[in-house]
Amino acid sequence: MTVQPTPASATPEGGHLLELRDLHVEFRTNEGVARVINGVSYHLDAGETLAVLGESGSGKSVTAQAIMGILDTPPAFVRSGQILYQGQDLLTQSEEQRRQVRGKEIAMIFQDALSALNPVFPVGWQIGETLRQRAGLSRSDARRRAIELMDLVKIPGAAKRIGDYPHQFSGGMRQRVMIAMALALDPKVLIADEPTTALDVTVQAQIMDLLADLRQERDMAMILITHDLGVVAGVADRIAVMYAGRIVEHADVRSLYKAPAHPYTKGLLESIPRLDVRGEELSTIKGLPPNLMRIPSGCPFHPRCPYVQQVCVDVVPHDLVLGDGRTSACHFAQEVRDDSAAR
Amino acid sequence: MSDFETVAATENQAARRGPSGEPGTPNQVGAANKPRSLAGDAWRDLRRNPIFWISLALVVIFTLMALLPGVFTANNPNDCLLSRQHAGPSGGAIFGYDFQGCDTYSRAVYGTRASLLVGALAALGTGIIALVIGMLAGYFGRWVDAVLSRVIDVVLGIPLLLAAIVLLKRVSSDSQWARIGAVVFVLALLGWTTAARVVRSSVITAKEQDYVAAARMLGAGNSRIMWRHILPNSLAPVIVVLTIALGSFIAAEATLSFLGIGLKAPTISWGQDIDTGRIHMREAATPLIVPSAFLALTVLAFIMLGDAIRDAFDPKLR
Amino acid sequence: MFRYILRRLLQMVLAFFGTTLIVYALTFAGQGDPIQALAGERPVTPAQRAYLTEKYNLDQTGVGGFFYRYFDYVKDLLQGNLGESLTGRSIGDILQQAWPVTVRLALIALAVAIIFGVSAGVIAGIRRASIFDNSTLVLTLLVLGIPTIVLAPLAQYFLGVKWQLFPPTAGSDPTFYALLLPGIVLGSLSLATALRLTRASVAENLRADYVRTARSKGLVKRRIVIVHVLRNSLIPVVTFLGVELGNLMSGAIITEGVFNIPGVGFNLFRGIRTEDGPLVVGIVSVLVVVYLVSNLVVDVLYAVLDPRIRYE
Numbered sequence: 001m002t003v004q005p006t007p008a009s010a011t012p013e014g015g016h017l018l019e020l021r022d023l024h025v026e027f028r029t030n031e032g033v034a035r036v037i038n039g040v041s042y043h044l045d046a047g048e049t050l051a052v053l054g055e056s057g058s059g060k061s062v063t064a065q066a067i068m069g070i071l072d073t074p075p076a077f078v079r080s081g082q083i084l085y086q087g088q089d090l091l092t093q094s095e096e097q098r099r100q101v102r103g104k105e106i107a108m109i110f111q112d113a114l115s116a117l118n119p120v121f122p123v124g125w126q127i128g129e130t131l132r133q134r135a136g137l138s139r140s141d142a143r144r145r146a147i148e149l150m151d152l153v154k155i156p157g158a159a160k161r162i163g164d165y166p167h168q169f170s171g172g173m174r175q176r177v178m179i180a181m182a183l184a185l186d187p188k189v190l191i192a193d194e195p196t197t198a199l200d201v202t203v204q205a206q207i208m209d210l211l212a213d214l215r216q217e218r219d220m221a222m223i224l225i226t227h228d229l230g231v232v233a234g235v236a237d238r239i240a241v242m243y244a245g246r247i248v249e250h251a252d253v254r255s256l257y258k259a260p261a262h263p264y265t266k267g268l269l270e271s272i273p274r275l276d277v278r279g280e281e282l283s284t285i286k287g288l289p290p291n292l293m294r295i296p297s298g299c300p301f302h303p304r305c306p307y308v309q310q311v312c313v314d315v316v317p318h319d320l321v322l323g324d325g326r327t328s329a330c331h332f333a334q335e336v337r338d339d340s341a342a343r
Numbered sequence: 344m345s346d347f348e349t350v351a352a353t354e355n356q357a358a359r360r361g362p363s364g365e366p367g368t369p370n371q372v373g374a375a376n377k378p379r380s381l382a383g384d385a386w387r388d389l390r391r392n393p394i395f396w397i398s399l400a401l402v403v404i405f406t407l408m409a410l411l412p413g414v415f416t417a418n419n420p421n422d423c424l425l426s427r428q429h430a431g432p433s434g435g436a437i438f439g440y441d442f443q444g445c446d447t448y449s450r451a452v453y454g455t456r457a458s459l460l461v462g463a464l465a466a467l468g469t470g471i472i473a474l475v476i477g478m479l480a481g482y483f484g485r486w487v488d489a490v491l492s493r494v495i496d497v498v499l500g501i502p503l504l505l506a507a508i509v510l511l512k513r514v515s516s517d518s519q520w521a522r523i524g525a526v527v528f529v530l531a532l533l534g535w536t537t538a539a540r541v542v543r544s545s546v547i548t549a550k551e552q553d554y555v556a557a558a559r560m561l562g563a564g565n566s567r568i569m570w571r572h573i574l575p576n577s578l579a580p581v582i583v584v585l586t587i588a589l590g591s592f593i594a595a596e597a598t599l600s601f602l603g604i605g606l607k608a609p610t611i612s613w614g615q616d617i618d619t620g621r622i623h624m625r626e627a628a629t630p631l632i633v634p635s636a637f638l639a640l641t642v643l644a645f646i647m648l649g650d651a652i653r654d655a656f657d658p659k660l661r
Numbered sequence: 662m663f664r665y666i667l668r669r670l671l672q673m674v675l676a677f678f679g680t681t682l683i684v685y686a687l688t689f690a691g692q693g694d695p696i697q698a699l700a701g702e703r704p705v706t707p708a709q710r711a712y713l714t715e716k717y718n719l720d721q722t723g724v725g726g727f728f729y730r731y732f733d734y735v736k737d738l739l740q741g742n743l744g745e746s747l748t749g750r751s752i753g754d755i756l757q758q759a760w761p762v763t764v765r766l767a768l769i770a771l772a773v774a775i776i777f778g779v780s781a782g783v784i785a786g787i788r789r790a791s792i793f794d795n796s797t798l799v800l801t802l803l804v805l806g807i808p809t810i811v812l813a814p815l816a817q818y819f820l821g822v823k824w825q826l827f828p829p830t831a832g833s834d835p836t837f838y839a840l841l842l843p844g845i846v847l848g849s850l851s852l853a854t855a856l857r858l859t860r861a862s863v864a865e866n867l868r869a870d871y872v873r874t875a876r877s878k879g880l881v882k883r884r885i886v887i888v889h890v891l892r893n894s895l896i897p898v899v900t901f902l903g904v905e906l907g908n909l910m911s912g913a914i915i916t917e918g919v920f921n922i923p924g925v926g927f928n929l930f931r932g933i934r935t936e937d938g939p940l941v942v943g944i945v946s947v948l949v950v951v952y953l954v955s956n957l958v959v960d961v962l963y964a965v966l967d968p969r970i971r972y973e
Contacts, residue, residue: 394799603934639808
């Protein structure tokens with residue numbers, strides 16, 4: 001794990017910049033209660049990038065929205081847990097206190113920038129709104145600053161495009177607008193929720209590079225939420241893999257790629273086409289993600305797991321610490337890792 | 344226009360909720376690939392909805408009244424004596440007598456027949472036009488669709504009441520059936536657009552289904568595919584729309600009769616009786632209130648019934 | 662924007678010729694004696710017959726004659742020359758007197774719809790599935806389902822005659838107070854539709870992704886609702902109200918007839934009742950133009966409000 005020096009003022013000694021402890025979130029609907037997040041814990045230090053990986057429905061976006069405090073309640077309810085930011089539990093704070101954190105301390109960008117931007121306001125206005133409302137800038141100052149921010153995210157002709165509307169931009173440019181908006185108040189943490197999923201492959205790479213550069217320049221911490229292992233490799237320091245609302249594996253990027261210690265991670269890695277291995281058939285993970293209203297007993301992954309034993313059906317696996325700060329929530333973590341390493 | 348206020352408004356609403364905006368709206372009713380759970384859910388919703396039961400009961404009562412008015416009143420609605428003008432209740436005449444000295448209640452009961460007849464025939468005519476146009480547009484697509492969709496736009500843009508006035512002014516015959524036919528014709532001619540859009544979008548949905556492709560591969564011709572495979576799919580949503588339209592048509596007929604260009608005596612029509620009652624409201628109010636209540640309840644019953652069914656099939660709207 | 666307006670304008674011109682042709686053909690084409698068709702069942706005096714023959718060029722015959730007469734009619738219509746009613750009054754004069762009254766009534770009705778319909782719709786949309794929301798849904802369905810020919814006379818009877826809260830009829834040169842009850846009756850339908858539309862639109866926009874973005878920017882909730890959600894939700898509502906104003910301006914035949922308000926609708930009502938063909942055709946022709954123009958204005962309004970359409 002890469003530990004970067006953290007400014008003492010930002011974080012109480014020994015603590016992390018952001019830490020989730022045993023977070024539980026459920027959705028109460030007419031059809032029943034869906035347990036979307038079931039005891040998620042992870043942490044983020046200043047200046048590092050954590051990738052949260054998982055299929056859709058694994059709870060990675062809901063976790064992020066819980067951190068931001070922008071879950072729709074109802075149906076979503078945080079049942080228990082803590083979200084510590086600079087040692088303060090956000091969940092015990094008032095709505096007004098949490099609002100102050102949003103954008104200024106922790107900012108977020110979303111997957112589909114077209115729908116995430118308000119269609120009836122010019123982009124410059126939307127970037128400037130944050131500055132006017134939160135930082136008290138005047139209209140003309142906000143406008144000037146918005147142009148600077150658009151320059152920063154490399155939108156060509158920023159001064160000319162400031163009056164344009166979201167639908168007049170290309171997908172990549174729209175996502176840059178989103179990024180500019182999120183950076184407006186110099187947040188310490190940026191949560192990027194599948195920032196490149198809606199984009200073309202070439203544009204994906206540009207946006208990821210931009211995010212990596214910006215993070216480095218401003219010494220921001222970043223949570224990168226994605227389902228795409230390829231996106232993660234060059235950018236992230238650590239990876240947390242989520243399945244059915246739990247973190248099933250947590251490791252630094254290098255060791256996770258080299259030898260995944262959870263069958264789910266292993267399956268994900270094996271389903272990526274590789275250029276260096278010829279002739280082998282691409283494997284996939286059989287079965288479907290679980291219905292969150294009826295999560296399987298024991299290890300939630302057991303119906304799809306090639307390593308399944310009786311114990312997996314009966315007993316919920318705890319996080320097994322494997323050294324190097326790695327954990328894996330699998331009864332056979334050692335075997336899986338050794339198995340992966342052997343290949 | 345603003346005097347078909349009811350029709351226009353409900354129609355607007357149907358159009359807005361209908362295929363143009365949300366493609367999901369009424370065609371979900373007919374999305375036959377998963378009908379069991381959908382229909383089952385809808386029925387469960389409906390069973391718990393008091394509005395559904397009340398409106399259904401009213402529809403049944405008014406239908407019976409139209410078929411067998413004699414069961415509901417013993418008095419002859421045309422048995423009028425000027426000496427009884429605006430007289431109070433007596434005998435079977437529980438609401439007293441009107442300006443002409445006819446039994447107010449009996450006339451309202453007998454008025455049901457013409458109203459429901461016009462409404463039902465207009466809805467039937469609308470359904471036929473809508474099915475033909477909607478099927479052609481939806482099934483053949485391309486230029487057929489382009490042309491027919493423009494036609495729908497144009498007809499939808501015609502102010503309903505003004506057009507009805509212009510059309511009905513030309514009917515000079517006073518025979519009962521000629522007038523009923525003319526009103527039905529005018530309503531169907533102007534009122535089919537919403538239903539046609541619904542049919543069109545459900546046909547487009549059905550056309551994409553695998554079983555239609557399969558039928559085509561097995562060599563079924565266009566007419567057979569349309570008749571056997573696509574028509575049944577479009578029926579459910581169009582029936583819901585027509586239920587609501589039926590209510591609007593009854594209101595429209597009454598409005599035309601109220602203006603004096605719809606049904607005329609000897610046909611008994613609520614619209615006319617409301618007009619007569621209105622003129623003499625200062626002398627006696629019941630001859631105004633009774634047919635008004637009958638008309639309002641009938642129209643509401645159909646509109647609420649259709650609305651309840653549609654909501655049940657498409658809970659997203661709630 | 663300019664091209665958009667130009668295209669709409671062109672469409673309107675086409676629609677104008679299409680609609681007027683239909684109105685004209687339906688009124689005059691075909692059957693028997695066109696003058697008798699105009700007058701309905703009333704006897705026609707020789708003087709009237711001579712006037713009508715000249716006015717509508719009925720001495721020309723055949724298809725060519727039909728189009729000759731049609732273009733003549735359009736020319737007259739565009740010049741504001743609407744001819745005379747069977748009672749000998751200039752239809753232009755009648756409309757000139759009637760329109761201010763109708764416009765006042767329409768504005769009252771629209772104000773009722775905006776003040777009560779839009780605000781209740783916003784509340785219902787924000788508090789979906791609440792008691793307030795459910796009761797407005799039922800109430801608006803009731804209003805939508807009750808025909809005006811029931812609502813107007815009953816309101817007149819109960820509120821005007823029986824409890825005497827409002828003047829039951831307006832008469833010539835009506836006061837604001839006299840127009841209030843008819844305005845409410847007329848506006849109740851627009852109110853119900855505006856309410857339902859606003860509710861649906863607000864509810865939909867509250868779930869939009871950009872609301873989540875606005876929250877993540879740390880904006881206060883009130884600002885999110887008032888600036889972001891309302892600005893989007895009101896696009897269809899404003900459009901609807903624009904169409905509705907056009908409809909209301911064309912006169913409310915039933916409402917004006919029942920409350921004896923000497924507006925456009927009332928004159929049409931009387932024209933139908935007295936079988937005054939030229940009056941009906943003249944008013945209907947003008948109303949068609951009003952309808953088309955108001956639709957054009959609404960289209961432009963829509964483009965002003967929604968940038969996605971403006972740059973189409």
